[in-house]
Amino acid sequence: MNNTDLVKKSLQKRYLKERIFKTMGFVSIATAILFLLILLTDIIGKALPAFSQTNIELQVELSEEQLGINANSSEDDIRNADYRKVIREALLGLFPDVTKRKEKRELYSLTSMGAEFQLRDTVIENPEFLGTTQTINFLADDDVAGVVKGNIDRNLPESDRRVKNQKLGWIETLEANGQINTTFNWQFFSSGDSREPEMAGIKGAILGSFFTLLVTLALSFPIAVAAAIYLEEFAPKNRFIDFIEININNLAAVPSIVFGLLGLAVFINFFSMPRSAPVVGGIVLSLMTLPTIIIASRSAIKAVPPSLREAALGLGASKMQTVFHHVLPAALPGILTGTIIGMAQALGETAPLLMIGMVAFIVDIPQSVVDPSTVLPIQVFLWADSPERGFLEKTSAAIMVLLFFLIAMNAIAIYLRKKFEKKW
Amino acid sequence: MNEAVMNELAEPIMKKSSGPETEESLNIEYGETVGQPFCEQAKIKTKNVNVFYADNQAIHDISLDIGSHEVIALIGPSGCGKSTYLRTLNRMNDTIDICRVEGQILLDDEDIYHKKQDPVLLRARVGMVFQKPNPFPKSIYDNVAYGPRIHGLTRNKAELDDLVEASLTKAGLFDEVKDRLHAPGTGLSGGQQQRLCIARTIAVQPEVILMDEPASALDPIATAKIEELINELKENFTIVIVTHSMQQAARVSQRTAYFHMGRLIEVGDTDQIFTNPAHELTEKYITGRFG
Numbered sequence: 001m002n003n004t005d006l007v008k009k010s011l012q013k014r015y016l017k018e019r020i021f022k023t024m025g026f027v028s029i030a031t032a033i034l035f036l037l038i039l040l041t042d043i044i045g046k047a048l049p050a051f052s053q054t055n056i057e058l059q060v061e062l063s064e065e066q067l068g069i070n071a072n073s074s075e076d077d078i079r080n081a082d083y084r085k086v087i088r089e090a091l092l093g094l095f096p097d098v099t100k101r102k103e104k105r106e107l108y109s110l111t112s113m114g115a116e117f118q119l120r121d122t123v124i125e126n127p128e129f130l131g132t133t134q135t136i137n138f139l140a141d142d143d144v145a146g147v148v149k150g151n152i153d154r155n156l157p158e159s160d161r162r163v164k165n166q167k168l169g170w171i172e173t174l175e176a177n178g179q180i181n182t183t184f185n186w187q188f189f190s191s192g193d194s195r196e197p198e199m200a201g202i203k204g205a206i207l208g209s210f211f212t213l214l215v216t217l218a219l220s221f222p223i224a225v226a227a228a229i230y231l232e233e234f235a236p237k238n239r240f241i242d243f244i245e246i247n248i249n250n251l252a253a254v255p256s257i258v259f260g261l262l263g264l265a266v267f268i269n270f271f272s273m274p275r276s277a278p279v280v281g282g283i284v285l286s287l288m289t290l291p292t293i294i295i296a297s298r299s300a301i302k303a304v305p306p307s308l309r310e311a312a313l314g315l316g317a318s319k320m321q322t323v324f325h326h327v328l329p330a331a332l333p334g335i336l337t338g339t340i341i342g343m344a345q346a347l348g349e350t351a352p353l354l355m356i357g358m359v360a361f362i363v364d365i366p367q368s369v370v371d372p373s374t375v376l377p378i379q380v381f382l383w384a385d386s387p388e389r390g391f392l393e394k395t396s397a398a399i400m401v402l403l404f405f406l407i408a409m410n411a412i413a414i415y416l417r418k419k420f421e422k423k424w
Numbered sequence: 425m426n427e428a429v430m431n432e433l434a435e436p437i438m439k440k441s442s443g444p445e446t447e448e449s450l451n452i453e454y455g456e457t458v459g460q461p462f463c464e465q466a467k468i469k470t471k472n473v474n475v476f477y478a479d480n481q482a483i484h485d486i487s488l489d490i491g492s493h494e495v496i497a498l499i500g501p502s503g504c505g506k507s508t509y510l511r512t513l514n515r516m517n518d519t520i521d522i523c524r525v526e527g528q529i530l531l532d533d534e535d536i537y538h539k540k541q542d543p544v545l546l547r548a549r550v551g552m553v554f555q556k557p558n559p560f561p562k563s564i565y566d567n568v569a570y571g572p573r574i575h576g577l578t579r580n581k582a583e584l585d586d587l588v589e590a591s592l593t594k595a596g597l598f599d600e601v602k603d604r605l606h607a608p609g610t611g612l613s614g615g616q617q618q619r620l621c622i623a624r625t626i627a628v629q630p631e632v633i634l635m636d637e638p639a640s641a642l643d644p645i646a647t648a649k650i651e652e653l654i655n656e657l658k659e660n661f662t663i664v665i666v667t668h669s670m671q672q673a674a675r676v677s678q679r680t681a682y683f684h685m686g687r688l689i690e691v692g693d694t695d696q697i698f699t700n701p702a703h704e705l706t707e708k709y710i711t712g713r714f715g
Contacts, residue, residue, distance in 0.1 A: 237521055307558035311621070313519065315571040315628055316548035325570075326560060 043403075047396035053185035053198070054145035055137040056111055056174060058090040062123065064131050071127050078124055083116040087138065095170060106167055110174075112139040114199045137181065142197040142390035147171050148180060151389055162389070188397065192365045193379065197390025200383070202398055204365045208278055208358070208373030209347060209405075215282020215369055216346050220289045221339055225328075227290075228297030228335075233323050252291035259288045260355030268356060275357040276372035284352045289342040296338020300331040333420040340413035344406050350377040376402045457487065458703045459692035461681075467492040467632060467662045468513060473527035475508050475517065482508045485527075486688045488681060490632070495654060495663045497673035497694065500683030501709065506666045509683070510634050513664065514550035515543045531632070548575055551630035555637040557617035559609035559624070564601050567609040567620055568592060571628035587627055595623035596653050615646025622653060626661070633657065635665040639672065651676050670710055674698050682706045 064070045066089070067081040088108050092098065098107050115138040122136060123129055143163050146152040148171070158165050174180050191201030227248075235241045263284035267273045273280050304327050312322040328335075353359070358374050359382065366373035374382070376398060383395040466489035475483035483505045490496055498506040508517070515536060517523040529536050536546050548571075559567050568588045571577075578584040588605075592598035597619045601612070609620050618638060625633055635654070639647040654663060654676045667673050673680050673694065680697040682690045682705070690703040701707040 305558075307554060307556055308560065309519075310516065310552075310554060311558040311560060311624075312570075314514070314516065314547060314552035314554070315574070315624065316544050316546075316551075317570075317574050318544050321574055325574075330561065 043396050043399050045396075046393055047400045048393075049149045049151070050188060050393035050397035051185050052149070052182045053187060054140040054148045054180065054182050056140045056144065057135060057137050057179040057181065058087065058094075058111075059133055059135050060086050060090045060119065061133045062086065062129050062131065067130070069130070071130055075124070078127075079120065081120070081123075083119040083123070087111060087115055087119060095173075103166065106164075107170065109141055110144055110167070110170060112141050112198050113196050114139055114194075137183070139187075139198055140180070142388060143167070144171055144180075145198055146389055148175070148182065151393075188394075192363045193361060193374070193382070194363060195361075197386075197388045197394060200391070200394055202376070202379060202394075202401055204362060205374050205376045205379035205398070206401065207366050208281075208362075209375040211278035211366060211369045211373065212281040212285060212353075212358075212375055213343055213347060215279055216285040216289055217339075217343060219283060220286035220293055220342065223286075224290050224293035224339075225297050225335060228294050228301055229323055229328070231294075232298050232301040233327065234319070248291050248294055252295060255351075256288055256349055257351040257355065259284050260352030262287070263352060264355045274370050274372070276360050276362065276374075277370050278358075278366065278373055278375075279369040280356050281353050281358050281375065282369065284356060285346040285349060288349065288352065289346050292342035292345060293335075293339050296341070297331070297335045300334025300338065301327060303334065304330045333417045336416045336420070337413045340409050340416070344409045344413075347375075347405060347409070348377055348402065350375075350381060353378055376405070457688045458690040458706075459697075461487055461688065461691045462489045463491040463494075463679075465492045466490065467532065468664075469528075469530040469533075470509075470513075471528040471530075473509070473512060473525065473529060475505070475512060475526075476524045477520070478522040482686050483512075484686045488688055488691060490662060490664055491679070493658060493660075493662055494679060495658050495665060495677045496679045496681060497677035498664065498666045498681050498683060499668075499670060499673050499709070500689075502668075504683040505686040506683045507636055508686075510636055510664060510666050513632070513634055514547050514552055516547075516552065518543055548628055549630050550632040550634060551625035551628055552634045553618070553621050553625055553636065553638045556641050557614055557621055559612070559617050559620050561608065561610050563606045564592075564609045564612070564620060565605040568624050568627045571624060575628060577628070591623040591627035592620075594626055594657070595619045596649060596656075597623055613646070615642050615649060618642060618646070618650060619653065622650075622657075626657070630661065632662045632664065635663060637666050637668060640668060647672070670698070682709060684709070 066086060067083070069077050069081050088104075091107050091110060092104070095107060098104055118138060119136065122134075140148070143152070147154065147163055147168065152161065152163055154161075154168060161168075163171070171180070187199070188201050189206075190203055191199065192204030194200040231241065231245065263280055267280050267283055268275055308326050308330060309322055312326045313319075317325065353375060357372075359378050360372060360374070361382070362372050362374055364371070380395055380398045380402065383391045383398060468490040470486060470488050470490075473483060473486045474481060486509060498510065500506050511517045512525050512529060513536075517525060525537060531546070531550065535541065560570065562570070565588055568591050569584055572584060572587055578587055589598060592601065597616060600616060601607075601620075609617065612620060618641075622633075622638075639650045642650065651672060654665065657663060665673075665676065677694045679691065680694045681688055682697065682701075682703070684705050690697065690701060690706045692702070697706065698710060701710060
């Protein structure tokens with residue numbers, strides 16, 4: 001056998017190995033994509049109902065006697081009038097045969113607890129409605145929504161069903177009359193958390209996350225970039241600096257809940273900063289994000305070609321001018337990418353914020369970094385923990401919102417990297 | 425940066441490689457530098473300079489004068505210390521932590537390694553052009569204007585414009601780029617980039633220009649242009665050029681210094697070095713026996 005034959009013989013074996021390796025790679029990628037698709041389909045499928053809102057259309061008689069107010073009443077009086085009664089009258093008017101106390105209570109629970117406030121706000125906005133009869137869409141209770149959306153199965157035996165036969169009958173009558181409709185759930189994006197699933201919104205959590213990230217960015221970006229520049233460009237090479245470097249790398253691996261404990265002990269107990277506030281959350285998250293940004297910035301700075309520094313130094317630029325005029329702009333895409341990835345990490349962080357009280361039930365929408373608030377991942381956690389069926393879809397919807405922000409931030413990172421990338 | 429530069433400079437020395445024939449096989453004693461290392465109108469005087477990278481001595485006891493308005497070529501095999509020597513002249517070696525310089529280097533009779541000497545000021549007086557063209561990733565105009573701007577050499581935009589134009593003209597680049605002064609400097613060809621780097625250096629109006637193999641990354645036509653440029657620049661500047669090409673040394677320089685294993689072997693008029701070298705090592709190098 002000559003050499004060519006030997007090579008030919010071994011070639012078959014080599015190609016076989018290559019094919020096996022390629023197939024394994026393909027299979028693993030396909031598996032990953034499959035799981036991702038299953039996850040996304042599940043979340044989106046469960047979340048979609050949360051974006052529609054079920055309403056009951058009722059004719060309410062806004063008589064001045066009934067409400068005890070008229071167009072000249074003070075705003076306080078208008079605010080405190082008994083709107084609940086008006087809605088109840090309207091419901092009783094539709095089903096006059098309901099007389100027992102217990103049945104009446106069931107009937108009144110068709111509309112949401114928030115319906116009376118809805119009516120109140122409508123009257124305050126439109127005082128001319130006083131003394132007239134208006135047809136108004138009222139938010140339905142989550143049980144009604146569950147029946148309408150099909151989350152509660154009408155065919156189950158009554159004993160297993162959350163909504164009893166009588167109530168189901170009312171709902172079906174309303175449906176037959178065309179008094180039940182669904183609209184897009186704007187309220188989900190415009191209100192804060194609530195005990196009632198149909199009224200719960202995500203705006204409080206979005207703003208809480210926004211304020212928290214704002215604090216995190218404002219603290220961690222300048223500190224991390226300055227630290228990276230110092231360590232990479234100015235620091236002497238000695239054991240102390242080596243020690244600091246090792247510990248920065250170690251910090252990146254510390255479990256995040258430890259940072260939460262630290263925040264609780266130092267910022268809240270020692271410095272008496274407000275509980276549940278984005279400012280504390282932001283500080284804790286910046287401690288966590290700092291190592292990420294420092295490491296990313298250092299490698300970006302390290303990747304700047306030395307010839308660029310030499311060029312500037314050779315012209316008589318000082319060290320500082322060299323760094324700020326040439327090295328930093330060249331390293332900026334890498335630094336920004338690292339920062340945004342660190343921010344995305346902080347956006348999804350839950351554990352440390354539990355420790356500093358951001359897990360509290362907060363209805364009000366935060367107006368500043370010191371107002372109590374919660375953040376998106378904790379909102380997911382809170383809703384997932386709630387027993388009401390209506391919160392299931394809210395949980396998935398909140399996950400979708402969170403994922404949307406994460407994807408958006410990563411997209412920005414990619415865009416910035418492409419935009420500022422320079423060719424040497 | 426420091427490590428990268430250090431490796432680039434010091435690696436050959438650390439490996440103790442000196443081409444096909446080693447020190448031992450040549451069996452030569454280095455002794456004193458042969459020729460005329462000193463001159464009357466010296467711009468830079470170096471006396472007994474030793475350079476160390478940590479424990480490795482890269483340069484051994486070099487004494488050499490660089491005359492005013494002359495072009496002096498430093499030649500020698502790879503790793504012989506000529507680039508290291510060049511970098512001591514504007515203290516670029518300061519950026520390497522483990523590098524240590526001993527001896528005396530005088531620029532116009534001032535010790536450039538004196539405690540009170542500011543390296544930033546020194547580098548404004550002793551400019552440098554590097555082996556690989558390294559324009560800033562900015563416009564052509566900003567590349568040239570950068571030095572004058574940081575040193576505050578001009579009072580207004582018009583003066584700066586004039587200085588940029590004058591520098592580009594001196595570097596023989598103005599006609600080629602006058603229509604695209606605000607295009608990125610990195611978009612030029614290799615030879616144009618190197619001339620841009622020269623323009624950038626002369627815009628600071630240094631007294632001495634150090635050139636570290638300025639044409640080694642360029643094609644012959646671009647190289648010819650750079651050499652032509654060096655001939656013109658010697659009217660106004662003192663030029664120290666490190667080169668691997670002996671033809672280039674012969675074409676552009678008045679004096680040539682031959683380095684070997686960190687030692688300065690021979691210095692003399694370029695004609696004499698190439699036609700009648702006094703030292704055995706110089707002769708072997710220029711006749712291509714090693715290097």
